Amino acid sequence: MKRASLHTLGCRLNQAETAVLAARLQRDGYHVVEFGEPTDLFVLNTCSVTDEAERTCRYVIRKTLKHSPGAFVAVTGCYAQTGVQELRTIPGIDLIVGNQFKWDLPAFLPAPHDLKKQPDPEVLHTRTLDREDFSLPEYGEPDSTRALLKIQDGCNVMCSFCLIPFARGHERSRLLDDVIQEARILAAGGYREVVLTGVNVGQYRQGELDLVGLIAELEEVEGLDRIRISSIEPTTITDDLLARMALSSKLCPYLHIPLQSGDDNILSAMNRPYSVDEYVRLVQRAGAKIPQLGLGTDLMVGFPGETDDAFEHTLRIAQELPFSYFHVFTYSPRPGTAATKLADQVPIAVARQRAKILSELSRLKRLAFAEQYIGSTVPVLFESGVQDGFRLGVTGNFLKVGVSSNIDLTNDLKEVRIIGASDRWAVGQLTENRQPMRGVPVL
Ligand code: SF4
Secondary structure (H helix, E strand, C coil): CCEEEEEECCCHHHHHHHHHHHHHHHHCCCEEECCCCCCCEEEEEECCCCCCHHHHHHHHHHHHHHHCCCCEEEEEEHHHHHCHHHHHCCCCCCEEECHHHHHHHHHHCCCHHHCCCCCCCEEECCCCCCCCCECCCCCCCCCCCEEEEECEECCCCCCCCCCHHHHHCCCEEECHHHHHHHHHHHHHCCCCEEEEECCCHHHCCECCECHHHHHHHHHCCCCCCEEEECCCCHHHCCHHHHHHHHHCCCECCEEECCCECCCHHHHHHCCCCCCHHHHHHHHHHHHHHCCCCEEEEEEEECCCCCCHHHHHHHHHHHHHCCCCEEEEEECCCCCCCHHHHCCCCCCHHHHHHHHHHHHHHHHHHHHHHHHCCCCCEEEEEECCCCECCEEEEECCCCCEEEECCCCCCCCCEEEEEEEEECCCCEEEEECCCCCCCCCCCCC
16 A cells, blocks of 8 residues: 655644545545655645745655655645745655645545656646635544634735735635534544634634634534634624623633734734724723633734834733733745835844744743642643643643643543643643533633
């Protein structure tokens, strides 16, 4: 049997999609092996968000061909959509498949017994992408106890730094029946948490049904304990959604809301469709309705025109708002985006220094978030494996908890008493072996 190995670069959405491709290849008769093991076919699902895309692709392909010199290499994903010319120059690629044809990739492969390296890559690519709502051709096997559930694709916002609208096209939603069917399969397979994933999940629409309606449907799926929203744009968070989160026993009290900058001029140059004040008021509304809310954000430093004052505004908001962590990104110009034409590029050393300051603040926020739970008992859903002697899991509001235990806790939802905190995770003790009742609040 021919072997196939797959590797994902980039976001959760890519991870969910790689799992679908793996399921498809398995059905086509491939034996799917871990990335890094010798293989006959290598599928790379790429990302174009950072300026490292090309370098990372080169590196991963070189690494694979080192242990499997005859492996047929197929590249798909966002970089295959936006960087097809650059990909053509990378040695060792046999097939390049843009996002329009991602699901058809297995069909474009030669028959397994005919897999052999090509003198030049075959390219399947269109500049434009479908706008229609979709269903998935296959359901992947999640590689985490928190299963990614893709509900949406594409984005219409056109932030001036972002290539995603070019790489993934217009907003479109996954058909409701297809989402529910996969959720049922996941629950029946023992997965207790689903993470709703997409590019702009708050724009989920199926006729009259919006994200809140979808969540209401998912809450009816027997066996699912938790529904988590992965990352959601501030302008798409409605009072209905906050009310649902406040009342639901399944929807996790957790919001990751990208802010990007705490300065109105920079937000405007980024083409982000909200002001700092609107963002702050949203966070205040959310906090008032959902007392146990876990709040995360994305911050970008070094965007063109970011003066010391503008950065200070970001720093101040980051300090003042009740974030439990943030992801910090350093701006890098992506060819084809509007921001590349902006004046006043920030020197990289300055941007790096700013990123360092925010990352340190995020570390302190994470620690403070964990510390506030010392003495409390919280329900934790455990992942597989052991890290530095701890079995790790998360609460509904995304507090990471580590427990030292000889028992395999994978996929167990356990009551844990928090006894200590670090900037990596809160340290806890199992209070009992009994699992929390279904239907209790999901903190
Ligand atoms: S909202 Fe902005 S940053 Fe997010 S995917 Fe859309 S264009 Fe990119």
